[in-house]
Amino acid sequence: MKKTLLTMAIALCFTASFSQVVQDTTVRTDHYGQVVDRVPVTAESRNGILVFESKDQLYRLWFDIRVQTDGQIFLCKTLNPIGNGVTIRRARFATKTNLGKNWYGEIDLDFANGAIELKDAYLNYNFLNGFSARVGNYKERFSMSKSTTSRYLKFMERSMVTSAFAPSRHIGLETEYNGKKFLVAGGVFFQEVKDAETNTFVEDNNKSYGRNQGISLTGKFVFQPFGNNKDHGVHLAYGYSYRQPKTDVAPAEYDNIRYSARSLSSINRKKYLDTDLIPGYKYQLLSNIEFAAYLKGLAIQTEIINNRTKRDNNLPTLNFGGYYAQAVYLLFGGKQVYDKSGGEFTQPVRGKKWGDVELAVRYDYINLNDKDVYGGAAEAFTGGVNFYTSRNIKFQVNFSNINHDRYASGKNKLFVGYDINGVLTKDPTKVADASGKAGEKYNQLGVRFEIDF
Incomplete structure (x- = not known):
């Protein structure tokens, strides 16, 4: 009896103290001496994400943290030695907030390695009628592949053509309208903001x-056409970009442009695909056609990207490009999730309490x-298995067969085959066809361990 009364007394004291804290209207000031508004917030875990929110939901702040640890080994005998290894592919820390019904902002940093x-x-304003605008770096x-967060990528690395041409983050101002059956966005963008070196280039x-x-x-x-249907849908898109020379490159490279891409690896540092500096750069035109569709656990996605590089001094226009096509399927009853407002695939719904397995x-x-x-x-075939646990943890396994042509020499620094005497050469014009070995070919096996919280 005494134990019960004691427990009740402690509970009453705790309730009274908690009530006093919540109802406390004592005036507070910030470090500048200004009186501040006080709004109580609650903290809770939402799918493993820590969220602070006011009762009226007009204020919300949450953290978005992501760690990806990768390992890769390279199989088959290669013309150029490749070292196996492991790396912290991403170590992201982001803070995001809603300030009222209209305002949203975030800052996101990467501490990898x-x-x-x-x-x-950036800062985003939602007009609450389908229109929104944002300004900052994003x-x-x-x-579609480039804009999809790395948290929800179906493969360890994006396709080679996406890496080479699709623009990523730049300072800019963009507006968009999200209708019932369409999404349209357009903006003006400036230089890249990345690290100290990039900033030095801009300043110089x-x-x-x-x-x-x-x-x-x-x-x-x-x-x-299917709007926000949860079970099935189609995505058909066209993108276009006009791009002038930027000052986020070394001053000596300003009138040049360079296109390059890693071959589906952040561990293999050899860039077989590299144009080196192309002189007379005037501007470039990018176009992109996308098609995607989903039906319950199945999703398909493809993009064709074309690049036209205009040059001065009567130099001919250059035409580059490529494409990719992919398909994924959840084996245990899960569903693919398409984010209509972003025009991309997001976290799938797991089919079992323990999670789900996805083939890609x-x-x-x-x-x-x-x-x-x-x-x-170059061309590459990749097969993958994604294992989603019941929590915010994902394991990925990718096996890729990669085939480069004889011109993929990493600016003439890498061997591309054997000459007529059977000696390794870096000159594509000296590769003997009879050798049957023109361009680097190999297989790679990679694994990723990811946690989001």
């Missing part, structure tokens, strides 16, 4: 040469050869 890099840093609306180009930062005009239209296949192709430029071409 000890190097700090700014990702997203991804341009161009490629301005201080020493008085160069404009250059603008990019990027727009995208997405047709979504992809083919991608890229060509950096045209006219007087030989940056190389």
Whole structure:
């Protein structure tokens, strides 16, 4: 009896104390001495994400943290030795907030392998009628694969053509309208904000040469005939971007452009696909056609990206490009989830309490050869298995077969085959066809351990 009374007394004291804290209206000031408004907030875990929110839901703050640990081994005998290894592919820390019904903001940093890099840093205003606008540093609306957060990628790395051409984050101002069956977005963008080196390039180009930062005009239209249907849908999109030279490159490289891509690996540091600096760069035009569809646990996605690089001094226009096509399927009753407002796939719904398993296949192709430029071409077949646990943990296994052509020499620094005497050569014109070995070919096996919280 005494124990029961004691327990009740403690509970009453706790309730009274908690009530006093919640109802406390004592005036508070900030470190500048200004009186501040006080709004109590509650803290809770929402699908493993820590969220602070006011009772009226007009204020919300949450953290978005992501760690991806990758390992890869490279199989088959290669012309150029490749070292196996492991890496922290991403170590992201983001803080996001809603301030009232209209305002949203976030800042996102990457600490992978000890190097700090700014990702997203922007302010968004929602007009609550389908229109919204944002300003700051963020991804341009161009490629479905590029705009999809790395948290929800179906493969360890994006396709080669996406890596080479699709614009990523730049400072800009963008508006968009989200209708019942379509999404349209357009904006003006400037230089890239990334790290200390990039900032130094921008400052040196301005201080020493008085160069404009250059603008990019990027727009995208997405047709979504099934609207926000949860079980099935279709995504058909067209993107276009006009891009002037930027000052986020070394001053000596300002009138040049360079296209390159890693071959589905952040561990293999060899860039077989590389045009080196292309002189006479005037501007480039990018176009993109996308098709995607989903039906319960099945999702397919493909993109075709074309690049036209205009040059001065009567140099011919260059045409590069490529494409990829992929399909994924959840084996245990899960559903693919399409984010209509973003025009991309997001976290799938798991079919079992313990999670789900997803099979994934992809083919991608890229060509950096045209006219007087030989940056190389390549194709890759990738098969993958994604294991989603019941929590915010994902395991990925990818096996890729990668085939480069004889011009994929990493700016003439890598071997591309054997000459007529059976000696390794870096000159594609000296590769003997009879050798049957033109261009680097190999297999790679990769694994990823990911946690989001």
